[in-house]
Amino acid sequence: MTDEQRFSGKTAFLTGVASGLGRATAMQLAREGASVFGVDVDADGLNATRAAITDAGGACETRVVDVRSRDACHDAVAAAVSEFGGLHIVGNIAGVARSHHFTDVTEADYDLIMGVNMAGMFWVSQAAMPHLLESHGTLINIASNAGLMGQAYTVPYCTSKGAVVQFTKSLAMEYVKSDVRINALAPGGMKTALVDGFNMPADLDFSLMQNYMGYRDMAEAEEVASVFAFLASDAASAVHGSIWSADGGLTAS
Numbered sequence: 406m407t408d409e410q411r412f413s414g415k416t417a418f419l420t421g422v423a424s425g426l427g428r429a430t431a432m433q434l435a436r437e438g439a440s441v442f443g444v445d446v447d448a449d450g451l452n453a454t455r456a457a458i459t460d461a462g463g464a465c466e467t468r469v470v471d472v473r474s475r476d477a478c479h480d481a482v483a484a485a486v487s488e489f490g491g492l493h494i495v496g497n498i499a500g501v502a503r504s505h506h507f508t509d510v511t512e513a514d515y516d517l518i519m520g521v522n523m524a525g526m527f528w529v530s531q532a533a534m535p536h537l538l539e540s541h542g543t544l545i546n547i548a549s550n551a552g553l554m555g556q557a558y559t560v561p562y563c564t565s566k567g568a569v570v571q572f573t574k575s576l577a578m579e580y581v582k583s584d585v586r587i588n589a590l591a592p593g594g595m596k597t598a599l600v601d602g603f604n605m606p607a608d609l610d611f612s613l614m615q616n617y618m619g620y621r622d623m624a625e626a627e628e629v630a631s632v633f634a635f636l637a638s639d640a641a642s643a644v645h646g647s648i649w650s651a652d653g654g655l656t657a658s
């Protein structure tokens with residue numbers, strides 16, 4: 406099956422493209438004709454993503470950006486617009502997850518998780534919105550099943566993803582009379598580095614986790630990237646303000 410070219414002539418600004426879902430999304434959009442401006446804190450991962458895209462004939466620029474910084478996010482969005490002459494698709498994909506007993510969470514843990522998962526998308530979206538209004542573009546925020554259900558041992562992560570859900574809905578309402586489409590994509594488990602680095606507490610009560618272990622295999626990042634691409638495409642023209650689950654039924658129960 407060959408890819409369509411749904412994004413020819415369009416520019417995508419994506420965070421978290423050094424790995425996992427961000428890389429898979431960058432590669433999918435680029436295969437379908439988008440020029441991708443990707444940011445991440447991981448310089449080596451960024452280089453690998455850019456090489457994979459350009460070696461395949463696609464267009465990709467990257468920049469090392471810590472999305473916790475408002476100034477860095479605004480500068481990066483401006484650089485993308487200057488590089489490619491506009492902005493049509495914005496994907497807030499960067500994220501971190503840690504597992505703790507609630508009482509073990511440090512201020513540094515809390516600031517990291519809220520800073521990357523929530524503040525980062527706040528500042529990127531703020532910088533991008535004038536350009537999306539101009540291009541009638543689309544904004545997609547990566548939430549999680551963890552933003553839709555309570556999960557033990559991941560309170561800061563769930564808090565950040567719940568904030569992503571509410572951020573997406575409130576932004577969708579503020580811009581409901583514009584042509585910009587604003588949605589969240591809520592994956593369940595995906596086989597990425599984020600899951601590998603979870604480090605659950607050794608003495609956890611496993612029975613508390615059964616509700617969110619799921620019934621199907623974890624998704625490959627590419628399976629979720631294809632849902633991102635659908636949401637970013639004109640085929641999803643009716644979708645605005647939604648929290649679109651791609652979790653194998655996890656939140657259906």
Ligand SMILES: NC(=O)c1ccc[n+]([C@@H]2O[C@H](COP(=O)([O-])OP(=O)(O)OC[C@H]3O[C@@H](n4cnc5c(N)ncnc54)[C@H](O)[C@@H]3O)[C@@H](O)[C@H]2O)c1
Binds near residue numbers: 447472502599
């Ligand atoms: N993997 C899962 O099971 C799962 C489930 C639901 C939601 N998600 C969400 O999917 C998104 C992508 O995660 P993934 O699973 O691909 O993990 P991943 O670890 O493979 O990718 C996350 C990327 O974010 C980048 N990042 C971290 N801190 C950053 C910062 N301060 N500034 C810029 N970039 C930063 C990392 O370097 C990495 O490249 C995240 O928002 C995550 O919360 C993941």
